[in-house]
Amino acid sequence: MNDTFLKACRGEKTDYTPVWLMRQAGRYLPEYQALREKYDFMTLCKTPELAAEVTLQPVRRLNVDAAILFSDILIPLEPMGIKIEFPEKGGPVLNPPEDITKLKKIKPKKDVSFVLETIKILVKELDIPLIGFSGAPFTLLTYIVEQRSSKNFLKTKRLMYEDSEKFHRIMELLSETVRDYLLSQIEAGVQAVQLFDTWAGILTPRDFKEYVLPYVKKIITDLKGNVPVIYFVLNGGTFLEFIKESGADVIGVDWRIDLGTAIDRLKDGVAVQGNLDPCELFLPEERLFERITDIVRKGMRSSIKGHIFNLGHGILPETPVEKARFLIDSVHEISARLKSAKIN
Numbered sequence: 001m002n003d004t005f006l007k008a009c010r011g012e013k014t015d016y017t018p019v020w021l022m023r024q025a026g027r028y029l030p031e032y033q034a035l036r037e038k039y040d041f042m043t044l045c046k047t048p049e050l051a052a053e054v055t056l057q058p059v060r061r062l063n064v065d066a067a068i069l070f071s072d073i074l075i076p077l078e079p080m081g082i083k084i085e086f087p088e089k090g091g092p093v094l095n096p097p098e099d100i101t102k103l104k105k106i107k108p109k110k111d112v113s114f115v116l117e118t119i120k121i122l123v124k125e126l127d128i129p130l131i132g133f134s135g136a137p138f139t140l141l142t143y144i145v146e147q148r149s150s151k152n153f154l155k156t157k158r159l160m161y162e163d164s165e166k167f168h169r170i171m172e173l174l175s176e177t178v179r180d181y182l183l184s185q186i187e188a189g190v191q192a193v194q195l196f197d198t199w200a201g202i203l204t205p206r207d208f209k210e211y212v213l214p215y216v217k218k219i220i221t222d223l224k225g226n227v228p229v230i231y232f233v234l235n236g237g238t239f240l241e242f243i244k245e246s247g248a249d250v251i252g253v254d255w256r257i258d259l260g261t262a263i264d265r266l267k268d269g270v271a272v273q274g275n276l277d278p279c280e281l282f283l284p285e286e287r288l289f290e291r292i293t294d295i296v297r298k299g300m301r302s303s304i305k306g307h308i309f310n311l312g313h314g315i316l317p318e319t320p321v322e323k324a325r326f327l328i329d330s331v332h333e334i335s336a337r338l339k340s341a342k343i344n
């Protein structure tokens with residue numbers, strides 16, 4: 001088992017910087033497109049053999065140091081009582097009940113057994129760690145309240161400000177669901193988990209602290225002692241100090257903040273994950289190599305516990321596969337060279 005990724009999460013020394021890519025299984029891969037011609041997205045997620053196959057596709061192609069379970073953050077919302085559609089264009093659409101306080105907590109073994117089956121297949125196949133994941137409660141709440149992606153998230157913020165009792169009740173319910181869902185994934189065999197908080201970055205720092213942080217903190221406390229927890233907040237660069245208070249082992253950062261600045265602000269005690277702009281994969285190789293080198297170097301600063309290289313958000317469907325390969329190979333090559341130079 002290649003455990004470089006887990007070592008970096010725990011802050012142990014590694015010979016090189018481990019790397020994986022958010023959305024590494026997906027539409028930029030021709031073999032994924034080929035499966036999608038035969039099956040819709042939900043069928044891929046709900047059929048363990050297919051979900052396992054899609055998880056393995058990028059592992060075969062790229063020399064990544066971790067695999068991430070193929071699923072979607074919206075999957076556990078269905079058994080809570082929300083109808084979900086993934087139309088071919090335009091992002092997911094949700095149909096929650098009129099009274100969203102009536103949503104049910106899920107029982108993972110009964111309600112999402114296909115996810116746990118997928119994990120069991122994968123841990124037998126993989127010789128790198130498998131990352132499980134969940135949407136964080138606030139991001140899930142925004143999908144429920146807005147029913148699709150939104151521009152200014154006014155419905156979510158009005159619920160927060162005008163009926164905060166109801167907001168907190170739903171956050172509580174979602175937090176318990178997220179915790180139980182992640183615990184079931186850990187029991188099935190994932191070796192790390194990532195909480196995706198894609199939309200928490202729309203909040204002011206003080207609202208993040210008041211309305212989101214206590215729930216994430218509680219989830220992470222309940223998971224502690226199991227496996228490393230990565231907490232990724234898209235657009236979270238303005239309140240990294242609060243994000244750190246979540247207690248996560250690894251803080252994921254997007255590209256809007258310089259990695260060196262992020263590391264200075266996080267201070268000690270955590271590892272960091274990130275943060276190449278997914279669009280930078282369209283740079284010519286020479287310039288891309290410079291950007292990668294800069295991030296690898298900054299990630300090696302002694303003040304930070306560890307660095308896992310990643311993109312600042314998901315890889316784009318238009319990305320040439322060769323560029324993804326170039327990225328992974330470059331991270332390995334640059335970091336191995338710099339680390340051995342440091343020792344000798």
Ligand code: CP3
Pocket residue numbers: 021022023024025026027036041068069070071072073074086090091092133149196198234314
């Ligand atoms: O990272 C991985 O490779 C694992 C799989 C994964 C997917 N979605 C597959 C997917 C993960 C971890 C996610 C998380 C997810 N899903 C997030 C959080 C991370 C992020 O990207 O911010 C969010 C917000 C979603 C919700 C979602 N799912 C949206 C907005 C969309 C449509 C937009 C898009 O990129 O197509 C999806 C669909 C989706 N999830 C696809 C994939 C591969 C595309 C489905 C297809 O058409 O084949």
